[in-house]
Amino acid sequence: MADSFSLHNVLDKFKLCLSDNKEVYIQYYIAGWRELVSFMNSLGSVFYFISSDVVKKIQILDNYLTDENGPQYLTIQSMVKYELDNKLVDLTKGGSHPESGCRTLLRLHRALLWLQLFLESLRTSTEESKTSALCSEAYNASLAQYHPWIIRKAAGVALCTLPGRDAFFDVMNAGSHQDVITLLGEALPQISEVYQITQDLYAKNNLLDLP
Ligand SMILES: CCCCCCCC/C=C\CCCCCCCC(=O)N[C@@H](COP(=O)(O)O)[C@H](O)/C=C/CCCCCCCCCCCCC
Numbered sequence: 001m002a003d004s005f006s007l008h009n010v011l012d013k014f015k016l017c018l019s020d021n022k023e024v025y026i027q028y029y030i031a032g033w034r035e036l037v038s039f040m041n042s043l044g045s046v047f048y049f050i051s052s053d054v055v056k057k058i059q060i061l062d063n064y065l066t067d068e069n070g071p072q073y074l075t076i077q078s079m080v081k082y083e084l085d086n087k088l089v090d091l092t093k094g095g096s097h098p099e100s101g102c103r104t105l106l107r108l109h110r111a112l113l114w115l116q117l118f119l120e121s122l123r124t125s126t127e128e129s130k131t132s133a134l135c136s137e138a139y140n141a142s143l144a145q146y147h148p149w150i151i152r153k154a155a156g157v158a159l160c161t162l163p164g165r166d167a168f169f170d171v172m173n174a175g176s177h178q179d180v181i182t183l184l185g186e187a188l189p190q191i192s193e194v195y196q197i198t199q200d201l202y203a204k205n206n207l208l209d210l211p
Pocket residue numbers: 007010036037039040049050053054107108111114135139143146151155172211
């Protein structure tokens with residue numbers, strides 16, 4: 001169990017993502033995902049195949065951020081411009097840039113929609129709600145369409161092991177259940193704004209279907 005995990009940490013990172021002119025800082029975007037990985041690792045080894053994929057994608061983006069062209073990766077907007085201007089994005093399969101920043105971030109971006117839907121359903125859930133059902137519904141409405149059958153099946157098995165609603169709220173480590181619900185209500189619009197800005201940017205540049 002990651003003792004230091006708190007829902008506050010996740011939400012703080014996503015809050016820091018937006019610059020004054022509404023660009024999305026990659027540094028904080030991946031920091032938010034790191035917090036989520038720490039949460040997922042606390043749920044047990046059955047989630048390892050999911051968290052290891054997220055860790056791999058965080059690492060790819062972190063490498064871009066810290067290499068010599070790091071300043072080009074300050075925000076998602078600057079990354080898109082830099083990679084497209086320099087033909088560093090494979091628009092079809094089999095090119096020479098299979099792990100571009102744009103493609104890698106797109107995978108996390110799609111997962112951010114899942115997170116948004118899941119947290120919103122948790123916020124409005126009742127004591128009878130089952131986290132596994134809420135999580136599956138959010139998954140089916142977002143990420144599942146991009147995953148092959150075998151991944152969807154494995155995700156379904158993992159989701160069955162999720163703790164119940166009360167335990168889940170406790171693991172979020174953000175006060176009483178009412179505190180968690182209030183916090184989610186305050187923070188979800190910010191995650192949603194980060195999602196929407198990225199979605200519009202990718203749509204404008206025809207990047208939503210990168211292989
Ligand atoms: C305090 C917050 C409460 C909730 C926190 C939950 C923490 C969740 C952290 C991460 C969630 C899932 C992120 C999944 C990212 C998937 C990226 C992806 O689509 N990768 C696939 C494609 O990659 P490429 O091959 O094209 O490079 C890859 O094939 C997928 C591998 C793993 C399977 C992903 C299954 C997703 C299941 C979603 C449910 C997550 C359950 C979390 C439990 C709360």
